[in-house]
Amino acid sequence: xxxxxxxxxxxxxxxxxxxxxxxxxxxxxxxxxxxxxxxxxxxxxxxxxxxxxxxxxxxxxxxxxxxxxxxxxxxxxxxxxxxxxxxxxxxxxxxxxxxxxxxxxxxxxxxxxxxxxxxxxxxxxxxxxxxxxxxxxxxxxxxxxxxxxxxxxxxxxxxxxxxx
Amino acid sequence: xxxxxxxxxxxxxxxxxxxxxxxxxxxxxxxxxxxxxxxxxxxxxxxxxxxxxxxxxxxxxxxxxxxxxxxxxxxxxxxxxxxxxxxxxxxxxxxxxxxxxxxxxxxxxxxxxxxxxxxxxxxxxxxxxxxxxxxxxxxxxxxxxxxxxxxxxxxxxxxxxxxxxxxxxxxxxxxxxxxxxxxxxxxxxxxxxxxxxxxxxxxxxxxxxxxxxxxxxxxxxxxxxxxxxxxxxxxxxxxxxxxxxxxxxxxxxxxxxxxxxxxxxxxxxxxxxxxxxxxxxxxxxxxxxxxxxxxxxxxxxxxxxxxxxxxxxxxxxxxxxxxxxxxxxxxxxxxxxxxxxxxxxxxxxxxxxxxxxxxxxxxxxxxxxxxxxxxxxxxxxxxxxxxxxxxxxxxxxxxxxxxxxxxxxxxxxxxxxxxxxxxxxxxxxxxxxxxxxxxxxxxxxxxxxxxxxxxxxxxxxxxxxxxxxxxxxxxxxxxxxxxxxxxxxxxxxxxxxxxxxxxxxxxxxxxxxxxxxxxxxxxxxxxxxxxxxxxxxxxxxxxxxxxxxxxxxxxxxxxxxxxxxxxxxxxxxxxxxxxxxx
Numbered sequence: 091x092x093x094x095x096x097x098x099x100x101x102x103x104x105x106x107x108x109x110x111x112x113x114x115x116x117x118x119x120x121x122x123x124x125x126x127x128x129x130x131x132x133x134x135x136x137x138x139x140x141x142x143x144x145x146x147x148x149x150x151x152x153x154x155x156x157x158x159x160x161x162x163x164x165x166x167x168x169x170x171x172x173x174x175x176x177x178x179x180x181x182x183x184x185x186x187x188x189x190x191x192x193x194x195x196x197x198x199x200x201x202x203x204x205x206x207x208x209x210x211x212x213x214x215x216x217x218x219x220x221x222x223x224x225x226x227x228x229x230x231x232x233x234x235x236x237x238x239x240x241x242x243x244x245x246x247x248x249x250x251x252x253x254x
Numbered sequence: 255x256x257x258x259x260x261x262x263x264x265x266x267x268x269x270x271x272x273x274x275x276x277x278x279x280x281x282x283x284x285x286x287x288x289x290x291x292x293x294x295x296x297x298x299x300x301x302x303x304x305x306x307x308x309x310x311x312x313x314x315x316x317x318x319x320x321x322x323x324x325x326x327x328x329x330x331x332x333x334x335x336x337x338x339x340x341x342x343x344x345x346x347x348x349x350x351x352x353x354x355x356x357x358x359x360x361x362x363x364x365x366x367x368x369x370x371x372x373x374x375x376x377x378x379x380x381x382x383x384x385x386x387x388x389x390x391x392x393x394x395x396x397x398x399x400x401x402x403x404x405x406x407x408x409x410x411x412x413x414x415x416x417x418x419x420x421x422x423x424x425x426x427x428x429x430x431x432x433x434x435x436x437x438x439x440x441x442x443x444x445x446x447x448x449x450x451x452x453x454x455x456x457x458x459x460x461x462x463x464x465x466x467x468x469x470x471x472x473x474x475x476x477x478x479x480x481x482x483x484x485x486x487x488x489x490x491x492x493x494x495x496x497x498x499x500x501x502x503x504x505x506x507x508x509x510x511x512x513x514x515x516x517x518x519x520x521x522x523x524x525x526x527x528x529x530x531x532x533x534x535x536x537x538x539x540x541x542x543x544x545x546x547x548x549x550x551x552x553x554x555x556x557x558x559x560x561x562x563x564x565x566x567x568x569x570x571x572x573x574x575x576x577x578x579x580x581x582x583x584x585x586x587x588x589x590x591x592x593x594x595x596x597x598x599x600x601x602x603x604x605x606x607x608x609x610x611x612x613x614x615x616x617x618x619x620x621x622x623x624x625x626x627x628x629x630x631x632x633x634x635x636x637x638x639x640x641x642x643x644x645x646x647x648x649x650x651x652x653x654x655x656x657x658x659x660x661x662x663x664x665x666x667x668x669x670x671x672x673x674x675x676x677x678x679x680x681x682x683x684x685x686x687x688x689x690x691x692x693x694x695x696x697x698x699x700x701x702x703x704x705x706x707x708x709x710x711x712x713x714x715x716x717x718x719x720x721x722x723x724x725x726x727x728x729x730x731x732x733x734x735x736x737x738x739x740x741x742x743x744x745x746x747x748x749x750x751x752x753x754x755x756x757x758x759x760x761x762x763x764x765x766x767x768x769x770x771x772x773x774x775x776x777x778x779x780x781x782x783x784x785x786x787x788x789x790x791x792x793x794x795x796x797x798x799x800x801x802x803x804x805x806x807x808x809x810x811x812x813x814x815x816x817x818x819x820x821x822x823x824x825x826x827x828x829x830x831x832x833x834x835x836x
Contacts, residue, residue: 101438104385105373116378146565153562159382159402162438254437 093122094148095167095174095244098137098155099252102128106160110137113158119143119151123176123219123241134162134254140219140242165252167244174218174244179204181236182229184211192229199225210235258428260389260420261290264353267396268297270430273324275300275315275697277308281328282368283355286420300697300726303718305332307690309339310716313348314691317677318652319698320475322349322403329355329417330368334375338684340410341379345681346496347473349408351399352376356385358418372414381409389419390426397431406441407560408473441559445576445584453531453555453572454588458599460529462551462608463489466512466541469496469680470534470558470578477501477673479582480533486586488602490612492520494535496680499670504649509612510621513541514818515662518619518828518836519612521816524549525826526611532556534578537568538681547824557581619816619830621666626815628831633809634784636660636735640667643705643733646791651703652695654678656688656712659741662814664707686715692730693723703795705731710764710805711740720774723801731794732803734767737810745813749829771803780805 100106107126114121119141126137141151148166155161167174184192189211196203196213199221205212215225219242226234246252258266264287268276276299280288291299302308305327312323323343327336333354343350357366373383382402384395392415399411457463471480477500484491484507491501492512501508510517512524524530530552535541542548545567556563556570557578564573574581593599616623627637640663643651649669654677655661661678670676677695679687692706706713713734723730735741743758768778777800781790787806794802819827819835829835 104387105377105383108374109377112377150562150566157560157562159436159439 091142091144092168093140093142095138095140095172095242096152096155096164097167097244097252098139098164099129099162099254100135100137100158101160101162102133102135103160106135107137109158109160110155113154114141117150117154119147123239125241125243131254136252138241138243162254163252165246167246170250171247172244173247174242175216176219176222176242177240178215178222178225179238180213180215180226180229180234182211182213182233183209183235184233185209188233192233195225195228199228201225255427255429257425259286259290259422259425260392260415261286261422262294263389263392263426263428264396264415264420265290265295266428267393267430268295268324271396271400273297274321275312275694276324276326277302277311277315277694278326279305279308279328279332281332281355283329283357283417284326284332284415284420286417286422287326287353287355287415289422290420299326300693300722302690302722304716305335306338306686307716307719307722309336309350309352310342310684310687310690311694312350313339313343313687314654314677314694315698316343316348316350316694317691318674318695320473320674322351322400322408323694325350325352327352327354328368329357329372330370333370333372337375337379338686340376340412342679342682342684342687343410344379344381346469346679347408348410349404350410351396351403352410352412354412354414356414356416359387359416360418362416372412376412379410380412383412383414385414386416386419389424392419393428393430394434397434398436401434402436402439406439407563442576443580445557445574445581447584449572449574450581450584450588453574454585454592456529456553456555456572457487457531458589458592461605462526462528463487463531463605464509464523464527464529465489465491465531465533466494466524466535467491467497467500467533468494468535471497471500472534472673474534474559474578476534476577476579476582479579479586483582483586486602487589488605489531490523490609492516492523494538494541494680495665495678497535498665498676499673502671503669504671511665512825513538514543515666515814515816517621517666518816518830519615521818521825521828522615523612524552525824527552530554532570533582534558536563536566539567542568543818543820543823543825543827547822549825622669626831627812631809634781634787634806636663636737636808636812637667638784639733639735639787639806639808640664640707642788642791643707644668646788646795647703647705651675651705652677652692652699654688654691654695654704654706656706656708656715657683657685658709658712659745659812659814660707660709660712660735662742663735666814685712688712689716689719689730689732693719693728696728696730697726703731705733707733708735709741710734710736710738710760710767717770720771720776720801724775727799729797729799729801732801734803734805736767736805736807737812738764739810741812742814748813767803767805771801776801776803778803778805780807782807
């Protein structure tokens with residue numbers, strides 16, 4: 091069982107997203123993370139999802155996604171070398187000595203404090219999903235008030251592109 | 255350039271698309287469309303009595319002709335009633351275009367009268383769907399719908415039409431596209447030549463081969479290519495429930511249906527094979543029995559237009575994605591080339607041992623050599639009814655069925671020699687399919703014999719269509735096997751629940767089917783004696799212009815055999831009668 095990042099180029103049409111999401115629930119597959127937005131060509135959307143499964147299950151998922159009329163092309167980024175990024179916004183309780191400690195921790199993870207209040211910081215961290223997990227662990231559950239993650243985005247390294 | 259309203263565009267597009275029949279039912283959201291049909295459309299509309307029947311009739315038409323069936327229903331309950339028929343078509347890959355009305359655009363999402371999210375409800379059971387948002391898009395969307403429904407692996411396509419977009423006062427340019435292209439949809443046109451070569455070598459080296467062919471051969475119009483290839487190779491052929499007729503039943507090389515109620519020789523040939531050529535079949539659970547015990551010695555070549563059907567439940571050794579007709583043609587050409595190039599390759603006679611083994615299985619338990627059912631009871635046997643039907647119609651009728659024991663008896667005992675003659679809901683298993691499907695076939699082929707094999711359970715799920723048959727004079731023959739039970743449910747209750755007939759008994763609640771049929775203006779014949787059966791059936795089919803309902807009382811305790819032993823059985827593990835198993 092391995093985590094896969096599946097990146098889908100699809101028509102930017104109403105209903106397209108619901109077909110993709112529906113396929114997962116209909117066939118009993120899990121979606122760990124999901125994000126979608128239009129590309130430089132506004133008629134196309136790029137959807138990235140992460141899912142966990144053995145080779146057989148991932149093969150079925152990619153075949154069934156390809157079967158959807160709205161899906162133009164897709165790639166399992168985990169099959170080759172790729173860049174993975176996720177954006178996270180975290181609101182943490184930051185008072186007294188903790189303020190300096192959290193600031194230090196944010197610097198270590200190359201995050202940014204994007205909003206400051208008398209007793210809270212809002213921190214932005216980007217990176218691969220496991221880096222974001224590590225940041226949350228480092229800050230500690232007790233301080234965390236709210237976490238918002240974008241879900242994983244990814245792109246292949248080198249010349250390879252997913253386009254029309 | 256002509257200006258047309260949305261409703262008029264739909265009516266005109268049906269003509270331009272060459273649609274022969276629209277099966278439908280009017281209602282508020284589609285009134286503009288119905289008015290346009292009334293005023294100008296040359297395509298006849300068949301008013302059914304329930305929207306489920308509209309979809310099944312369109313489906314039966316599509317199965318019999320190969321052309322997409324067309325359905326027109328209103329919003330809300332009209333659309334939801336159509337769902338069962340859409341799901342039936344989806345499971346069996348039948349081309350269909352469903353036009354469903356929708357409330358006016360500005361009311362969508364407001365829980366308006368007769369509003370339902372048809373795109374949402376139908377999403378898992380359609381090949382694709384469209385919601386029209388601009389009237390001027392209607393012609394192109396209709397063209398796309400027909401193209402998607404009938405190309406690649408066929409399936410149903412829904413077009414949801416908000417009422418305001420069909421308003422007669424808003425007119426736009428109408429231009430029906432001759433062709434459409436979708437950048438995100440390009441079904442494979444040919445199989446991969448390297449894979450085809452691999453398959454050819456495997457087939458030529460086979461000592462115990464079998465061809466396992468399914469509904470894809472029928473829907474893909476590859477019956478002829480299958481026949482040529484099978485005969486040239488002298489390979490035995492077995493069909494799934496959906497494939498019947500693609501290879502002629504009367505051919506020596508045909509082993510009968512395989513699977514849960516498959517023939518002894520077919521299931522054994524599969525189990526003991528060394529190479530399986532699977533064509534347009536999907537290794538359904540009703541075929542394979544326990545997947546881990548499936549055909550342990552077999553290498554599998556799997557040809558299918560849908561890559562998702564390959565290696566879904568059973569891994570293929572040589573997968574080939576492509577249209578079955580072109581792949582079989584290419585495969586045959588490669589086999590001929592290889593044989594010409596190397597005369598040491600085994601020829602058809604090399605399968606002598608395999609064939610003598612198959613003939614032994616046939617002699618032991620084959621259903622067609624002699625009756626394997628118990629003739630000691632005083633009742634008409636359901637098997638005898640199908641055998642008589644096959645004899646009276648010379649095996650040439652279009653035969654629809656409902657779902658249950660009668661369906662399996664029909665599949666086992668009606669010998670289909672041609673594709674597109676056997677119309678049944680194999681994947682979804684929809685009771686109520688038979689009569690409307692027969693209507694669709696009879697409308698398409700008015701001069702052909704069309705029979706609906708059913709039971710007193712299934713027929714009551716769409717019996718209201720007797721009225722439609724009266725209105726449009728659709729003289730199908732209904733062969734109803736009356737046993738007083740939901741037969742297949744009872745069989746399972748006999749075999750697995752110690753005969754506790756939980757809600758499978760009608761007691762004295764059934765109507766007099768002869769009188770009921772007569773009330774609709776048709777002819778009813780009741781048969782209770784075997785000695786009357788053949789004459790009565792001949793009379794029914796001699797009445798060319800009458801719908802005849804044959805209410806045939808059969809052995810209430812008969813079971814369908816063979817039957818796979820489940821769970822944990824393999825292909826060859828079967829019950830052969832109530833007391834005998836392999």
